[in-house]
Amino acid sequence: MFRRIADPDATLSFTFDGRTLNAARGVSVAAALLQAGVRVFRHSVVGGEPRAPYCLMGVCFECLVTIDGVANRQSCLTEVLDGMVVESQSGAPAITQGREE
Numbered sequence: 001m002f003r004r005i006a007d008p009d010a011t012l013s014f015t016f017d018g019r020t021l022n023a024a025r026g027v028s029v030a031a032a033l034l035q036a037g038v039r040v041f042r043h044s045v046v047g048g049e050p051r052a053p054y055c056l057m058g059v060c061f062e063c064l065v066t067i068d069g070v071a072n073r074q075s076c077l078t079e080v081l082d083g084m085v086v087e088s089q090s091g092a093p094a095i096t097q098g099r100e101e
């Protein structure tokens with residue numbers, strides 16, 4: 001049977017679009033958001049359709065979010081950390097290379 005490797009009692013908090021959420025330590029941002037009931041991570045660049053994780057293994061790029069000001073991060077490959085600021089994306093974000101302009 002599946003069971004969590006990390007301590008299930010060790011939790012942290014992060015924000016998604018300004019909303020404070022809790023997650024278990026050791027899970028991905030995508031898993032934490034899905035567990036919190038988030039179903040729309042971004043809106044597509046071309047038609048604006050709602051998008052959410054599909055493969056959860058770094059292949060489809062449907063899980064892109066902005067993390068701590070850096071756009072286009074694959075939430076399924078990024079471990080959620082305490083105090084992390086995660087934002088949904090809409091359309092084509094500007095390329096910031098991790099720096100504030």
Ligand code: FES
Nearest residue numbers: 056058060061076
């Ligand atoms: S869910 Fe497919 S790349 Fe993240």
